[in-house]
Every structure is written in structure tokens, then in C-alpha cells.
Amino acid sequence: MESSVPAPSPLPPSLPTAESASPASASVPAAVPAAVPAPAAEATPPVASPPVPPVAPSAQAPAASPAPTPATQAPAAASAPTAAPTAPPAAETADTAxxxxxxxxxxxxxxxxxxxxxxxxxxxxxxxxxxxxxxxxxxxxxxxxxxxxxxxxxxxxxxxxxxxxxxxxxxxxxxxxxxxxxxxxxxxxxxxxxxxxxxxxxxxxxxxxxxxxxxxxxxxxxxxxxxxxxxxxxxxxxxxxxxxxxxxxxxxxxxxxxxxxxxPTEIKPLSALGVPESIGSFAKLPRGLVLVTGPTGSGKSTTLAALIDLVNRTRTDHIMTVEDPIEFLHGNHKSLVNQREVGHDTHSFAAALKHVLRQDPDVILVGELRDLETISVALTAAETGHLVFATLHTQDAPQTIDRIIDVYPPHQQSQVRAQLAATLQGVVCQTLIKRANGKGRVVATEVLMATHAVANLIREGKTYQVHSAMQAGRELGMHTLDQHLADLVNSGQISFESAMEKAHDYEVLKRLVTRVETVGQLGGTMNSGVDYSDAYSGQI
Structure with a gap:
């Protein structure tokens, strides 16, 4: 097979051009005749072809002619074994997306x-x-x-x-x-x-x-x-x-x-990520909005990929994702998965979400809720019977709720509170903390589950009371970040100083550190068997 070596495009005027010509291309003649007669030994008439780019020597077949050209290679290949072409390096590839x-x-x-x-x-x-x-x-x-x-x-x-x-x-x-x-x-x-x-x-x-x-x-x-x-x-x-x-x-x-x-090309299951088991229940929901939040580099994409993979392996649904860019690649297991990339498959998150409802989706993944239009369409999709997963760069559950509401103008916020109270099914906030021994990092989470009490607080604009509802809802799989930090300190996985850096309320953390004694106490039976090992080290 012939391969062509396109001439590199010049750098912009502000950037000096760097020499990057490959040895293979340097050894190819600069000009190729438009037509070269076939070898005399062949019964094939002369072949004429338009000028083509030169090819690397490794792609040429051995022939009697001392200077083979692309026009003479085709007949030679028909009568004599050709040298195996050199494939381009598999490790040196790029996504055009x-x-x-x-x-x-x-x-x-x-x-x-x-x-x-x-x-x-x-x-x-x-x-x-x-x-x-x-x-x-x-x-x-x-x-x-x-x-x-x-x-x-x-x-x-x-x-x-x-x-x-x-x-x-x-x-x-x-x-x-x-x-x-x-x-x-x-x-x-x-x-x-x-x-x-x-x-x-x-x-x-x-x-x-x-x-x-x-x-x-x-x-x-x-x-x-x-x-x-x-x-x-x-x-x-x-x-x-x-x-x-x-x-x-x-x-x-x-x-x-x-x-x-x-x-990572491997999508790890939730059980291997060190997150609470209650997070897996979000993959079983028939509809609603689930948000995974945290600072940059906290593993949001990893957790979302694990949730989508769980849906993919346990349900017979149509999963549509809109990402910028596509990160984890999902195959089709029990579900059908279609992944769209902003800038390559669609022009924007908002544009993709406007049309996604016509694509018969059951589950929708939105890489990031960036603006009012994207948030509005995501809420509508959740309200119309779809399960929607999305991310935000917020630090805790109350801040996540306020961020969505505050995007809207004041005269619409009351309506949005009611809409969010009816559709929000859960919030997972996470961050990574260095281990006490300095080897790797461990994930700390905050989990909000939808309850009647939480929905009423959202509807009435009392998000400042959401943490109290979470502290009282351990048996439902909820916990605050401070509760999990205290648990990690008492289990010896992180230092108290590291926990203080991430805590929302220092006094609450100090009080919990003296009271919480074992990992199993956090969340009771809902979190029994949770692996809080260093599953995130090197993964984020």
C-alpha cells in the first residue's frame, strides 16, 4: 500500500519554524514524472497517471528499474512479491476531535x-x-x-x-x-x-x-x-x-x-474507587437529575464513568453522552451508548441537548453544566422522564443547589426551585486528600440523597439547612464531607491537618474526630464493606 507524506504547514509568523522533516521523506526524489512506461518484461501497456506526492522508500516494491516510481510500482506488484510496507507508528496518533x-x-x-x-x-x-x-x-x-x-x-x-x-x-x-x-x-x-x-x-x-x-x-x-x-x-x-x-x-x-x-482506558467499578456504596443506587433511578461535583482534578469524570458503566452493564437503555472532549470510551454492553463530542460531533452542549430528546434517550450524560441554557435543558430532560447525569465545579451540596438557582434571573428563581426540588435525585461532592503516609491520595465524599425533607428545603429556599438534613440522614446513605473527613482521620488514612484544610466547619470536624472511631460507623449498614483504600492514587 502506498502512503503519502504531506508537507508540514508553516508555523504562524510569531513562532519560529522548527525543523521536523523526517529522514524517510528527505530521501525521496523531489519530482515524479507524470507518466512512466511499464517494464519491458510486463505485458501491461504503459500507464499514465497524474503527479502524486513522493512515497517513503519502505513502501516501494523491489523492481528491476534502478529508480522505481509510483507509476511503475503497480505492475511490479502484480508480478513479483513486494516488500512489506512500513506501518506508521501505532503509538504516535492523535484524535482529530x-x-x-x-x-x-x-x-x-x-x-x-x-x-x-x-x-x-x-x-x-x-x-x-x-x-x-x-x-x-x-x-x-x-x-x-x-x-x-x-x-x-x-x-x-x-x-x-x-x-x-x-x-x-x-x-x-x-x-x-x-x-x-x-x-x-x-x-x-x-x-x-x-x-x-x-x-x-x-x-x-x-x-x-x-x-x-x-x-x-x-x-x-x-x-x-x-x-x-x-x-x-x-x-x-x-x-x-x-x-x-x-x-x-x-x-x-x-x-x-x-x-x-x-x-485511563479502563473504567473501574464504583466498588474499586473507594466511594460509598450508596452512590451506586443512582444508577438504578428511572428518572431525575444526579450531579457529581468537586474541584478540578477530584475524580468527577472517573465517578461519572463508573456510574454510566454500571447503567450500561445492568440496564437495557439508550445512553447519550455530550462531552468536551470525550474522555472515557464506552462500549455497548446491555445498553446502547452514543457519545458526542463538542466541537466535532456538535457545536455546543446546549445545541446537543436541544436535540437529544428527539433521539429516544433513556440516560443522558452532560459533561458540564456551563450556562443557563444548558442547565435549563438538563432540568427539562430530567423533568420529562429521563435520567440525567452532569457535573459542576462546586464544593458541597448546598452550594451546588444555589449555583443552579443563581444562574437564573430573580423573577425565575422561584419556579426553578420548584423544578429542582422535583427533579434532583442526588448530589455527590468529592475531593482528594494526600494519605497520612505520603503515598498516594484518598477520596473524601459528601452525598445528598433526595428526600421529602430535602425537597421542601430546596423549594422554600432554605438550602443553608441542607447540611443538617444530611447529618440526620445517615441511615439513608447521606453524609457530609466533615463526617467523612473525621472518619478518615480516625481510621488513620489521613492526618488531622489535611482534614482541616478540606473541612467546611472546623468545630464540627474536631467534635466528630473525638467521637467517630471506625470506618463502619459512617452511614451504618448502608456503607458496610466500603473499600476506602487508596483506589484513587495515580488515577486522577
Whole structure:
């Protein structure tokens, strides 16, 4: 099979052009004749063809002619064995899906977790990350990882030639169980491990030219055009069969920068994430709105993916997702799953949600409730009998309720309170805290379940009393963040100082720390058997 090597598009005037010609393309003749007669030994008449781009030598078949051309290759292939063409590197691929982030857009997509599918480095090696030496990713999936579902398009571009130093830096993220990679002019590549940023050991400082060369090496022409127009761009990049990254590229002080967030290809079940068992009950709901909230990097996307996967494996439904970009890839199990990406499959969250009700969905996942229009359509979808999952960047359940209501103008807020009281089925707020021994992080959660008391408080605008209702509803699977923090302190998983940094009410936390004694006390039998082990370490 012939392969073409497109000429790289020039960098913008403000960015110096970096040399990126590959050796293969450099050895190909610059011009190709329009027509070359077939070899004399063949009975085939002369073949004429329009000029085509030169091909790499590895794709040419051996022939008697000292200078084979694309016009002579076809007859030769019919009469003699050809050399096996060299396939493009499978590990150097990029998703063409992406969306331009407007400068005023609110927030990035929910944080996506880092993967453990690669072996965790020893604790000594975590402090000294590998340098920019070539690092080979395993060719086959590890036993703990899951390959991209069959039939799921990753929109790869095999013509991209990824910068080798960027490839090595991304491999370092996998080998050190990191979660993020940052590249910026004037600094070496830096990896976030267990919440802390540190440079790759012995990596040189990258210049403006080097950063530009690395970033443009993973962009398709269309993606590059979008970025140069908006100066910000989100997309998903596939490094290898078991490694995908959510990428945001941006411009700072007239230089380029990029942040890579590792997306696990394996969707872990809720039982492996260290979250309360009561969260699994949301996947059984016939209708309503369920919100997963927390700061960036708290594992919202991981929890949502586990909930959708639970629905997918236990129900015969039609699941529609709208994401920016698509992070976790869901195959079809008992349910049918369709995933739409903002900027590639649809123009916006609001535009997709306007039409989703005509697509016969049972379950709808909204990557983020960003604006009034998106929130309004999500509430309407939940009100009309659909189960809707979505995320917000809020810290606790009362703040989540207020955030939705406050988006509306004052004259509509009373109506929205009534609508939210009737549709809200649950809120999960979560955050990650470093373990007491310094090895990894543990998840702390706050869970609100829909009850008549909670619905009345929302309807009457008394959200400041929601925490009291949660404290009294342990037997229903509810608990506040302070209750869970106290539980983690008393079980020895986190330090009291770390808990104080995340607590909503210091006095409540102090009182609970002296009273709560065991993990099982939190939530009673509703939380019995919950694994609060370090399941999130290296996953976010």
C-alpha cells in the first residue's frame, strides 16, 4: 500500500519554524514524472497517471528499474512479491476531535484521572522521574487495563510525526503513575504525581521553538487552524492503545503551552474507587437529575464513568453522552451508548441537548453544566422522564443547589426551585486528600440523597439547612464531607491537618474526630464493606 507524506504547514509568523522533516521523506526524489512506461518484461501497456506526492522508500516494491516510481510500482506488484510496507507508528496518533475554548468560557471539562495500567515506579523513583530517554510502552494491554472498545473510533491521524521528546515525556507520565504533563517555554517538562508538580529528571529547559515544534507535531491541519483562530484548544490525544490524554493548548506571553491529563482506558467499578456504596443506587433511578461535583482534578469524570458503566452493564437503555472532549470510551454492553463530542460531533452542549430528546434517550450524560441554557435543558430532560447525569465545579451540596438557582434571573428563581426540588435525585461532592503516609491520595465524599425533607428545603429556599438534613440522614446513605473527613482521620488514612484544610466547619470536624472511631460507623449498614483504600492514587 502506498502512503503519502504531506508537507508540514508553516508555523504562524510569531513562532519560529522548527525543523521536523523526517529522514524517510528527505530521501525521496523531489519530482515524479507524470507518466512512466511499464517494464519491458510486463505485458501491461504503459500507464499514465497524474503527479502524486513522493512515497517513503519502505513502501516501494523491489523492481528491476534502478529508480522505481509510483507509476511503475503497480505492475511490479502484480508480478513479483513486494516488500512489506512500513506501518506508521501505532503509538504516535492523535484524535482529530476537539473544540476551541473561547476565552470567556467557564471552566474546563471535569478532571480526568491518571492511569495505573502501567507499573507503578518505586517510591524512590517517584521522587526522581525518568529523563528524556526513549521509553517503550508495552505493546499488549496489561492485565489491569482495558483496550479501546471494538468499533469505537479514535479518529487517529497516521500521518502525524510526533516529536520524540514529547513522546518520551508522555511515556514518563505512564511509568511514574503521574496524572498530568505540563510543557511551557523556559521550563523543563513537568509531571504531577500525587498532586505535586516536579520536573522530569535531567530534562533540559524547553525553548519557545521546542515547545511549538512539540505541540504542532500532534495537531492535524484542521486542529491547528482552529487553535490559531481561537488561541485555545481542547482535544483528546491517543498515545497508544492503552493511553489517551485530554489536551489543552494555549498561548501565554506570545509563547505556546500545553497541559496533558491522562485518561485511563479502563473504567473501574464504583466498588474499586473507594466511594460509598450508596452512590451506586443512582444508577438504578428511572428518572431525575444526579450531579457529581468537586474541584478540578477530584475524580468527577472517573465517578461519572463508573456510574454510566454500571447503567450500561445492568440496564437495557439508550445512553447519550455530550462531552468536551470525550474522555472515557464506552462500549455497548446491555445498553446502547452514543457519545458526542463538542466541537466535532456538535457545536455546543446546549445545541446537543436541544436535540437529544428527539433521539429516544433513556440516560443522558452532560459533561458540564456551563450556562443557563444548558442547565435549563438538563432540568427539562430530567423533568420529562429521563435520567440525567452532569457535573459542576462546586464544593458541597448546598452550594451546588444555589449555583443552579443563581444562574437564573430573580423573577425565575422561584419556579426553578420548584423544578429542582422535583427533579434532583442526588448530589455527590468529592475531593482528594494526600494519605497520612505520603503515598498516594484518598477520596473524601459528601452525598445528598433526595428526600421529602430535602425537597421542601430546596423549594422554600432554605438550602443553608441542607447540611443538617444530611447529618440526620445517615441511615439513608447521606453524609457530609466533615463526617467523612473525621472518619478518615480516625481510621488513620489521613492526618488531622489535611482534614482541616478540606473541612467546611472546623468545630464540627474536631467534635466528630473525638467521637467517630471506625470506618463502619459512617452511614451504618448502608456503607458496610466500603473499600476506602487508596483506589484513587495515580488515577486522577
Amino acid at each position: 476537539g473544540t476551541a475554548g473561547a476565552a470567556g468560557a467557564a471552566g474546563a471539562a471535569g478532571a480526568a484521572p491518571a492511569s495505573r495500567s502501567r507499573g507503578r515506579a518505586s517510591e524512590a523513583n517517584v521522587g526522581a522521574l525518568p529523563g528524556p530517554v526513549p521509553l517503550q510502552a508495552p505493546n499488549a494491554p496489561s492485565p489491569s487495563s482495558t483496550a479501546i472498545p471494538a468499533g469505537m473510533s479514535t479518529r487517529r491521524d497516521p500521518n502525524l510525526s510526533v516529536d520524540p521528546d514529547l513522546d518520551n515525556a508522555l511515556q514518563s507520565v505512564l511509568l511514574t503513575s503521574g496524572s498530568d504533563l505540563h510543557i511551557s517555554a523556559g521550563a523543563p517538562p513537568m509531571i504531577r504525581v500525587d498532586g505535586a508538580l516536579r520536573p522530569i529528571k535531567d530534562a533540559p529547559v524547553w525553548s519557545q521553538d521546542k515547545v511549538a515544534e512539540a505541540i504542532y507535531s500532534i495537531l492535524t491541519p484542521k486542529q491547528r487552524e482552529i487553535f490559531e483562530e481561537h488561541l485555545e484548544f481542547d482535544f483528546a490525544y491517543t498515545l497508544s492503545e492503552n493511553a489517551r490524554f485530554r489536551v489543552n493548548i494555549y498561548q501565554q506571553r506570545a509563547n505556546l503551552g500545553a497541559a496533558f491529563r491522562l485518561i
